[in-house]
Amino acid sequence: MQAQRSDSVRLTLRDQGEPGSSRLQGEEADRPGAEAAPAASRGKRLQGLVQGRREYLQLSQQTVAARLEMSTRAYGNWERGVVKEWTDQKLYGLAAALEMTPFQTERLFWLAVDRAPQPELRSPVQQPAQDASTAAFLGDYSVMINALALPAFLIDHRWNIRMANGAFRELFRAVHPHPTAMPTDNFLRFGLFHPDASQILEGHVAWKLSMLAQLAASLERYDDDAVLQVMRREVYLDAALREMYLQDMPTWTYGPGADLLHHGGTLRLLLRHPDPGLGLKGCRFVEETPRPLQAQGLTRITLVLTDPNDGAAAQKQHFRSLQAA
Incomplete structure (x- = not known):
């Protein structure tokens, strides 16, 4: 028995x-098709x-x-x-x-x-081959931006993070793991889809509007990019984001609001730094890209942290008018 x-x-x-x-033993292993x-x-x-x-x-x-x-x-x-x-x-x-x-x-x-x-x-993601001079430049550039006290990072046209300094990583140290929206992987995906984003990006709706404007601007330039199209499709699958993208974002760009890069440095947002000594800060995106990075299709961004009241009044007034519309 x-x-x-x-x-x-x-x-x-x-x-x-x-x-x-499949580890069959004895006579069963000899049967055809076992x-x-x-x-x-x-x-x-x-x-x-x-x-x-x-x-x-x-x-x-x-x-x-x-x-x-x-x-x-x-x-x-x-x-x-x-x-x-x-x-x-x-x-x-x-x-x-x-x-x-x-x-x-x-x-x-x-x-x-x-x-x-x-x-x-686990195999690392293969990066495109680089010549010795480019690799040396990027190595030196990494040393340089890591010496900066302000958060700085390099992105490609999809806003994938290609290099980030310690100050940038420190800003997001408390963020919980997420399969597709980590801030050190893609900054737009973090702001739009990560549940922890609102804990750092103060006034999260304003951040989302500026990121949606950035997504639209990137798609205008790279309209055949499948990855950007997927990000837009995921926005459409979220009812709140879809309404924001189709209705609120165009109005946002008509006033003081704008995308993250193409605004001449006028856009001021707020963020809450995890360091209690810094706390609530104003945040301005400064794009400053030398020619060797441009040749690699990269953009360098520095987050300039300022007094939270600096330039915020006009933006808050515009946002209130947007909500009332």
């Missing part, structure tokens, strides 16, 4: 496709996990493909399990794009490669 029960348990695990169920059956079962469960997670998040294949910086067709192959080899880098990237929890990420690994994740093997 005990032997029959053991056989039943082993067959049940095989049929369910649980991790490790290994293929659990592998096929895991493949179907993998497809179900990936597609189900995407649909739960209400994301299109195009949106996930843009997050992964690949074509929609290539991502469609991933979702169908048509992959030459599942590497750790691919799986970690897919888990991040689908905002998976640690439990879901572990399940993804078991279904794809029949083992648990191994964080120490």
Whole structure:
């Protein structure tokens, strides 16, 4: 009776496709298709996990493909399990794009490669090759901006953070982890989508309006950029942000309000620094980009922290009139 029960348990695990169920022993391993059956079962469960997670998040294949910086067709192959080899880098990237929890990420690994994740093997994102002189310049530039007391950072046209100094990281030290909207990854996504943003970006609605204006300005210049289009689509999926983008943001740009960069230094916002000695501060974006950075498609921004009352009265008056409209 005990032997029959053991056989039943082993067959049940095989049929369910649980991790490790492909390790058949004895005569079962010699049966035709014995290994293929659990592998096929895991493949179907993998497809179900990936597609189900995407649909739960209400994301299109195009949106996930843009997050992964690949074509929609290539991502469609991933979702169908048509992959030459599942590497750790691919799986970690897919888990991040689908905002998976640690439990879901572990399940993804078991279904794809029949083992648990191994964080120490996680491959870094490959950066474009740089010549020796450019690499040396960027190294020196990193030393320079880290010596600044004010928060400073470099962005690309998508507002991805490419370099940031210690003062910038200190400003956001208390921010909780988020799969797609960390301030040290993309500044616009942080301000628009991170739940902690309002704790630092004081008067968060004004920040959102200026960031939406920046998104619109960036899309005017790079209208075929898939990643910026995805960000706009995510704005549309949020009812409050969509209304703000379509109705309030145009009015914002007609008055003292503007986007984050193209405003001649007139835009004043407020932020609350985590250092109690600094507390509430005015914030002005200063763009100052030398030619070597421009050649790399990068923009250098410094957050100039000022008296919170400096230039804020006109902006508050405009914002009140916007709310009353």
